Amino acid sequence: MNRINPLYVGLLLVLFVVFLAFRLGSVKNDLVEAKEEYAKTSKLAVNLSSLKSTYADRKKLQNSLRRILALSTVRQANITKNEKKSSVKLSSQSMDKKALNVLMGKVLNGTYNITSMKIKRLSKERVSFKMEIKW
C-alpha cells in the first residue's frame, strides 16, 4: 500500500526534462563558442598565412630579388649582394640614377621588409646606395 505519490513521479520527470534541457543549453553554448572560435581561427590563419608568405618566405623573396638584380639596367650598377640566413644587404658605392629608379621602383612596389636604407646623392647623375632587407 506504500505507493509513490504520482505528483512526486511527475516532479521527477519534470526535473529530468529540466536537467536534459539544461545540458542541451550548455552544449548549444559550446556550439556557439566553437563556431566563433573557428571563425576567429580561420580568419587569423588566412591573414597570418598571407603575411608569412609575403614577408617570411625566404625562397620566394630571394628569387624575386635575384630577378630584379638580373635586370640589365640594374646589373650594370654593380650592386654588391651580401646574403645572410635572415637578411640580405645590397650596396653600391656609385650607381647611376636610372639604375636607382628601376631598382627602387621594383623594391618599393614589391613586398620586402626593408629595415634600413641609405641613398646619397653624389652628383647630378650618380648616387651611393645601401639597403637591408629581412625575411
Add this chain to the structure above:
Amino acid sequence: MNFKAKHQTIFLDPNSQVTLSLQAKEKLNVVLSPSLYWVQKVSLPVKYVRDVKKLLPSLFEDILPEGSYSYSAYKSNDEFYIFAYEDKVILDTLTKQGVNVALVANVYFAQSELGDISQSKIVTQDESLYLKDGLLTMVPRSWVDSSETLNLKDIELSKHSITLQQFGHIVDNKSLYKIAAVVLVISLLILSEYIITSQKVSDIQDAKEKLFAKYKLKSTMFQNEAMFKKYNFIHKKQVNLRETVAIILGLKLNTDEKISILELKNARLNVVFSGVSKGQEQYIKKALKLKGLSFKDSFKADSWHVEIAL
C-alpha cells in the same frame, strides 16, 4: 512450512461504529464489506480474466453513480465475479476507522473470502452479511435470522487481493501514462538534439584541427596571435615607409633645391635637403604637414635635415 507472515484480518464496513484500536506497527489484512464495492456474477464468452478486465467499465456503465472507479475480477468455475470500487472511499473509511493505510498488507472483497458462508453472520449491531444467489450483501439484522457473529480469526485468505490506488483521485493511471509518454517524447527530442549538437561541436573541433594542419599554425592560439601581431606590425611599417617615400619624392622643390640623402634608420626616415636656406623650408614643411606626417627638422651647415617617424 508456511513462510507467509500471518497478519491480523479486519472487516471494514463504513457503518461500523467501532473505531479499531491497533498497535502502530502491526500489519493487517482488510476484508471489504459489500457496502464498499459493487459486484456482479456474470457469464461471458471469454476464457481469461484478462479479457474480462477490458470489458469491466462498460459492464458497470449503467449501474454505477458518478465517481472514480477501479475494477477487479476473478473467475470461479465458469462464471466471473466482477467488482467496481472507489479507492478514495475505501481509503477514507480506513482513515476514519483509525487504520494507518501504510500498515495495510492486503485488501480483499468479502465476496472472495466469505462467499461460501452457510448462514448469515452478524457484522454490526444493525447489519448482517447475507448470501443470496451466490452474492454476499449487507442486510438489516432484523431481516435475517443471525445467531453467529462474523469471526475472521481463522479465515484462510484467497489470492484475490486488490491494490488500492492511493492517488487515483489526483491523477489516474491512464493520464499518468500519457503524461509520462509526452515527457518521454520530449526527453527523446531533447536527447537527440543534444547528440546532434554535440556531434556538430565535435565536427567543428575536427575542422579547426585541420585548419591548423593546412596553414601550419603553431600549437596554441597565443603563439599564432603573437606571430600575427609581429607580421602585421612589419606590414604596417612597410606600407607607411612606401607612402612616406612617395610623399618625399613627390615634393615639388625649387630648381636649386635637392634631396641629397634619403636614409631609413631605426624606423625613422631621415631626409637631407640641400640648397634650402633658412626660411625657404616653410613651403616644404607645409606640404609635409598637409600630408599628415609628423617630423622634426633642423638646419646643419647649408642643409636642412628632416626626421620623420614612421
